[in-house]
Every structure is written in C-alpha cells, then in structure tokens.
Amino acid sequence: MKTVHAAAVVAAAAATLCATLFAAHAIAADKPAANPNASPIYGVTIPEGYRKWELVAPALEHEPLNELRTVVGNQIAIDAYKSGKLPFPDGAVLVKLAWKFTQSPDFPSALIPGKATTVQVMVKDSKKYAASGGWGYGRFIDGKPADLAQHQTCFACHNSLVKDRDYVFTRLAP
Ligand code: HEC
Numbered sequence: 001m002k003t004v005h006a007a008a009v010v011a012a013a014a015a016t017l018c019a020t021l022f023a024a025h026a027i028a029a030d031k032p033a034a035n036p037n038a039s040p041i042y043g044v045t046i047p048e049g050y051r052k053w054e055l056v057a058p059a060l061e062h063e064p065l066n067e068l069r070t071v072v073g074n075q076i077a078i079d080a081y082k083s084g085k086l087p088f089p090d091g092a093v094l095v096k097l098a099w100k101f102t103q104s105p106d107f108p109s110a111l112i113p114g115k116a117t118t119v120q121v122m123v124k125d126s127k128k129y130a131a132s133g134g135w136g137y138g139r140f141i142d143g144k145p146a147d148l149a150q151h152q153t154c155f156a157c158h159n160s161l162v163k164d165r166d167y168v169f170t171r172l173a174p
Pocket of ligand 1: 151
C-alpha cells in the first residue's frame, strides 16, 4: 500500500512539473524574441522575391556616395504608380537596391555596379505605421538590418522633402 502511495505522489509531482514546464513554454511562445532580420522601430524585413519585381526607376548618386540605385516595386506599388493615384494603398512595397559604381573594364565611358551597399525597403500599412506617414522603413546591409540610429532618420527626410507625394521620392521612369 505504501509503495502504491509513493508511486502516486511521484506521478502527481511529475504531472505538476510537466504542467509548469508547459505553461512556461506557452508564455515564452507568446512573446517571440525580436526577429534579428527585422528593422528596428518598424519590424520591416527584406521581402521575398524582390529581385524579380518591376522597375520603378534607376538613380545615380554623386559624391560622396558614388552609387547606382534601382527602385523596384511589388504589383500593388506598380499599379498605384501607373494609375497615378496617391496615397499608395496598403500592401504596396518599394525596394531600393544600391551599389558603389565602378569603371567598366570593357568600355571607357560606362559605369557599372560594383559592391552592393544597402537594400532599403518601404512597406505601406496605414494603420500599423500611422506615426510615420503610413510607411514602415528598413535598411539592410549584407542582409542584416542597420542600427536604430539609422532608422531614426528615414521618416524625417522623406517627410521633409516629399510628403506631398506620399513620402516617396522616386517617380516612375518614362
Ligand atoms: C537625407 C534624406 C534621406 C534619408 C535620411 C533616407 N532617405 Fe530614403 N530616399 C531618399 C532619396 C533622395 C530617395 C530617392 C532615390 C535616391 O536618390 O536614391 C530615397 C528613396 C528611398 C526608397 C525608394 C522609394 C522612394 O521614396 O523613392 C526607399 C525604399 C528608401 N528611400 C528607404 C529609406 C530608409 C529605409 C531610410 C532609413 C534607414 C531612408 N530611406 C532614409 C532620401 C533619404
């Protein structure tokens, strides 16, 4: 009788331990650790498949950056550009790719993309990003988000110069 009782106590204790561990796990799962691939402030990540998106426009940046840039958009963004209606609808995403330009080894007057520098992203979600004109921002270097200080500059500059174009600089290339 005594053995049975002891076994029951052990079983009960084990069950309690399991329940406790399970509860702790459930709480931990409720609060996922911050995604290391997401930008600070906004939680924006590099959108999948963006290298296949349609061209909005290229840009050339002089000294001191000396960069070639290309802005591409997802279908929602491209449709909005083509319709000419602002603001961009929720779900629009713009990505800017940038490279240091370098001399073409094949042709004297040609500059070509050299080292990739940043990938920058703007995601339209008018509710989630209401405090920053409806856009969430992300700057990535070698696939990893840049620091907090850099992300504190995005909205300020876009807001001060192109607020009237829904905070977007790049126009659809003719
Ligand atoms: C000092 C001004 C300035 C700051 C700060 C800035 N941008 Fe921009 N951004 C521009 C300009 C100008 C363009 C137009 C394209 C170009 O010249 O490269 C641009 C273009 C973009 C584009 C393409 C869509 C568009 O508006 O043309 C994205 C995406 C973008 N920036 C993201 C960011 C992110 C993310 C940050 C912060 C980490 C940021 N920008 C900070 C000036 C700025």
